[in-house]
Amino acid sequence: MILLLAVVAGLLAGSVRAWRGGRRLAAPNLRLVWLVPVAFLPQWLAFYLPATRKLIPDDLAAAVLVGSQTLLLIFAWFNRDQPGFWALGLGLVLNLLVIILNGGLMPISPGTVARVAPDAPPDAWQMGRRLGTGKDIVLPVTAMQLWWLSDRFLLPPWFPYRVAFSLGDVLIAVGAFWLLWTIGDKADDGDQAWDKHDDTLPQGQSVIQRRTKQTGNRSGG
Amino acid sequence: MKRYIRNLGLMLGQLDQRYVRLGLVVLTLILFVLGSGAPEDGSGGGG
Numbered sequence: 723m724i725l726l727l728a729v730v731a732g733l734l735a736g737s738v739r740a741w742r743g744g745r746r747l748a749a750p751n752l753r754l755v756w757l758v759p760v761a762f763l764p765q766w767l768a769f770y771l772p773a774t775r776k777l778i779p780d781d782l783a784a785a786v787l788v789g790s791q792t793l794l795l796i797f798a799w800f801n802r803d804q805p806g807f808w809a810l811g812l813g814l815v816l817n818l819l820v821i822i823l824n825g826g827l828m829p830i831s832p833g834t835v836a837r838v839a840p841d842a843p844p845d846a847w848q849m850g851r852r853l854g855t856g857k858d859i860v861l862p863v864t865a866m867q868l869w870w871l872s873d874r875f876l877l878p879p880w881f882p883y884r885v886a887f888s889l890g891d892v893l894i895a896v897g898a899f900w901l902l903w904t905i906g907d908k909a910d911d912g913d914q915a916w917d918k919h920d921d922t923l924p925q926g927q928s929v930i931q932r933r934t935k936q937t938g939n940r941s942g943g
Numbered sequence: 944m945k946r947y948i949r950n951l952g953l954m955l956g957q958l959d960q961r962y963v964r965l966g967l968v969v970l971t972l973i974l975f976v977l978g979s980g981a982p983e984d985g986s987g988g989g990g
């Protein structure tokens with residue numbers, strides 16, 4: 723949820739930025755876009771879809787998580803020249819690193835679990851076991867590798883949503899916001915393409931006006 | 944008249960393409976962040 727909030731906030735901020743600058747939101751040209759749904763599908767089955775996530779054993783879920791995030795890392799690498807992707811990629815690397823070093827799931831301490839779900843019954847989770855059907859494994863801090871990269875941060879008490887998140891998640895949120903903020907500050911590829919053909923038109927003139935002029939020039943000349 | 948219709952078609956086509964591309968980017972980003980971390984709730988999510 724926290725990362726989805728970053729996407730929504732980034733989209734709103736980028737839209738306002740574009741509107742204030744008299745521009746339009748311009749979608750960046752991402753590479754290997756197909757890789758993202760391919761990578762996410764196994765996670766959706768293992769962690770999100772109620773009908774299937776209970777059927778998948780913990781070992782397989784851990785393998786799915788590592789494999790899926792590796793594919794996402796490849797996607798991030800191929801798009802590293804896009805704004806925000808350094809943060810997206812670094813956050814993913816940090817999450818993947820701590821996940822791999824702790825057996826394939828994201829470690830979370832019992833204290834953090836108790837703070838996130840204070841009303842949960844004592845038998846709701848077990849030490850050393852996966853937390854529910856999610857991506858976390860409950861481990862004492864002393865048994866964690868790279869505990870400082872685990873799900874250890876919490877949102878402020880006044881926030882109407884309790885959730886734990888990691889340093890990697892913070893970087894991913896920053897990267898998502900940054901990417902969407904940036905697309906409010908550049909002309910889209912259509913504008914850029916037309917700019918190359920007609921440098922004499924004043925700034926701010928729409929593509930349609932440019933095309934009309936271009937068409938007129940062609941028919942007239 | 945034909946030119947206006949053609950311009951309108953160009954504009955609508957461009958709008959469609961632009962919003963489709965933007966929607967795809969946002970959808971891709973949502974899937975990416977959900978897969979990269981994104982705890983979905985306090986009881987079972989995390990990562």
